[in-house]
Amino acid sequence: MRRSAVACHSLPPAAAAAALGFGVAPPRALQALTMAAAATTFPPPGTCLPPCHRRRRSSLCSSVSSAASSASAATTALAVEEARRGRKQLAMEPPLYDYLLANVREHPLLRDLREETAAMRGSQMQVSPAQAQLLAMLVQILGAQRCIEVGIFTGYSSLAVALALPESGRLVACERDDRCLEVAKRYYRLAGVAHKVDVKHALAVDSLKSLLESGEASSYDFAFVDADKKMYEEYFELLLKLVRVGGLIVMDNVLWYGRVADPLVSYFSLFFFCFDMINMLGQILD
Numbered sequence: 364m365r366r367s368a369v370a371c372h373s374l375p376p377a378a379a380a381a382a383l384g385f386g387v388a389p390p391r392a393l394q395a396l397t398m399a400a401a402a403t404t405f406p407p408p409g410t411c412l413p414p415c416h417r418r419r420r421s422s423l424c425s426s427v428s429s430a431a432s433s434a435s436a437a438t439t440a441l442a443v444e445e446a447r448r449g450r451k452q453l454a455m456e457p458p459l460y461d462y463l464l465a466n467v468r469e470h471p472l473l474r475d476l477r478e479e480t481a482a483m484r485g486s487q488m489q490v491s492p493a494q495a496q497l498l499a500m501l502v503q504i505l506g507a508q509r510c511i512e513v514g515i516f517t518g519y520s521s522l523a524v525a526l527a528l529p530e531s532g533r534l535v536a537c538e539r540d541d542r543c544l545e546v547a548k549r550y551y552r553l554a555g556v557a558h559k560v561d562v563k564h565a566l567a568v569d570s571l572k573s574l575l576e577s578g579e580a581s582s583y584d585f586a587f588v589d590a591d592k593k594m595y596e597e598y599f600e601l602l603l604k605l606v607r608v609g610g611l612i613v614m615d616n617v618l619w620y621g622r623v624a625d626p627l628v629s630y631f632s633l634f635f636f637c638f639d640m641i642n643m644l645g646q647i648l649d
């Protein structure tokens with residue numbers, strides 16, 4: 364592939380963690396370990412049992428030893444599986460999120476914007492401070508001059524990118540909602556970066572196509588997509604044309620709560636697609 368696609372997200376902390384591949388340790392692990400401990404607390408060999416219980420003891424002992432061995436096999440299998448996966452799961456519990464928040468480098472205006480947005484409908488859509496810092500860092504590492512963002516909302520991620528850009532840098536920011544844009548533009552002005560941000564108030568697909576029509580193919584260094592998921596493939600194709608070779612396209616929410624790996628989701632998508640098509644045909648024929 365000529366350019367990289369990086370998975371990032373704008374979900375609430377716990378969901379965001381899941382989207383990044385983190386998650387809560389499966390309760391099965393705990394169960395298996397508890398089972399093993401319970402099995403080893405059966406009467407130890409050599410315990411003197413009343414005669415009427417001797418027969419039972421031998422059968423108890425054999426069931427104890429088989430329970431213990433299957434539990435220990437389960438524990439071993441679990442350990443092997445954990446080693447294979449490399450313990451990549453980590454729950455984003457409130458203390459961990461607070462720790463990140465306390466240690467992330469967040470511009471005071473980004474903090475103000477986050478706090479103002481928290482009271483608004485859809486505030487969970489905003490990227491987290493740590494994610495915004497990652498985006499800013501990618502822009503700086505890349506030495507990006509020209510960037511695109513699809514899906515501004517109130518401007519948190521775009522403000523982080525605009526602040527990371529040099530004075531001569533430019534960010535084309537696409538958003539369809541004018542109420543969100545009022546907030547975003549106010550913060551661009553407050554932060555003194557309004558001159559770097561070219562807001563496109565329209566459907567993002569039209570804005571991207573018009574950039575191509577104005578001859579801007581292969582002239583962007585970096586793009587961040589965080590908008591309507593159904594359009595992701597189209598955004599990606601258009602951005603492949605707009606972003607130069609060696610540039611970076613970051614797509615948010617690509618793991619979508621793990622549903623990307625759920626085979627049932629594909630079947631249901633196919634079912635709903637057929638359903639929509641039949642409905643559409645029905646409307647045309649009416």
Ligand SMILES: C[S@@+](CC[C@H](N)C(=O)[O-])C[C@H]1O[C@@H](n2cnc3c(N)ncnc32)[C@H](O)[C@@H]1O
Pocket residue numbers: 373488489490513514515516517518519520521537538539540543565566567568589590591594
């Ligand atoms: C997840 S939010 C973006 C969050 C933003 N990156 C942030 O960190 O605050 C998605 C935004 O995309 C916008 N959006 C959705 N579909 C769009 C489209 N087709 N064209 C333009 N904007 C769109 C929505 O109005 C919404 O504000």
